[in-house]
Amino acid sequence: MATAKRLVYGDVDIDMVAGPSEIVIVSDKHTPPSFVAADLLSQAEHDEMALVILITNSETLGREVKKEVEVQLSSLKRKRIASASLDSRGAILIVKNLGQAIEWVNRIAPEHLELAVSKPLSLMKRVRHAGAIFLGPILLKRSGIIWRGPIIFFLRRHRSILLAAGCGRFY
Numbered sequence: 001m002a003t004a005k006r007l008v009y010g011d012v013d014i015d016m017v018a019g020p021s022e023i024v025i026v027s028d029k030h031t032p033p034s035f036v037a038a039d040l041l042s043q044a045e046h047d048e049m050a051l052v053i054l055i056t057n058s059e060t061l062g063r064e065v066k067k068e069v070e071v072q073l074s075s076l077k078r079k080r081i082a083s084a085s086l087d088s089r090g091a092i093l094i095v096k097n098l099g100q101a102i103e104w105v106n107r108i109a110p111e112h113l114e115l116a117v118s119k120p121l122s123l124m125k126r127v128r129h130a131g132a133i134f135l136g137p138i139l140l141k142r143s144g145i146i147w148r149g150p151i152i153f154f155l156r157r158h159r160s161i162l163l164a165a166g167c168g169r170f171y
Helices: 002-008 033-044 059-073 079-089 098-108 120-124 149-157
Strands: 022-027 051-056 090-094 112-116 132-135
Touching: 022 033, 022 098, 033 051, 033 059, 033 079, 033 112, 051 059, 051 079, 051 098, 059 079, 059 090, 079 090, 098 120, 112 120, 120 132
Parallel strands: 022 051, 022 112, 051 090, 112 132
Antiparallel strands: none
16 A cells, blocks of 8 residues: 555645554553553564554563563564564653653654553543554453544544554644
């Protein structure tokens, strides 16, 4: 799709040329590390340039997720692709509080944002830039889209488009 859009850009109006898949997960200590790891890997295996980031206020959770990613990665069929993504564009950020995590989210403007925290609605109100937002410490991305973020009007017209590469800041 991206190649086709690049070929006609300038001759035909297009929405944008989408970038690699992106996921940012904001998590507190209430989310099972295995769930967080699974969702990080679900995006990492898309392509070698996928962006996968965990932002947490729990250093313990960050360490547990790192271990769990290594365990789950060993059994992935697309291990090489996921490993390349994690090595070049993967990160675990430890922040002082969840407010600081949302500041990072708004800078990154991810395609997929998971608010895997005990009170996601209070954090969601502060999100300004994200494609699709998934809520709750257990109901993560694999369960389906819960909130379509600031681009809901855009998505009604273009059903399966999620803004990547920080483009969510422009809609």
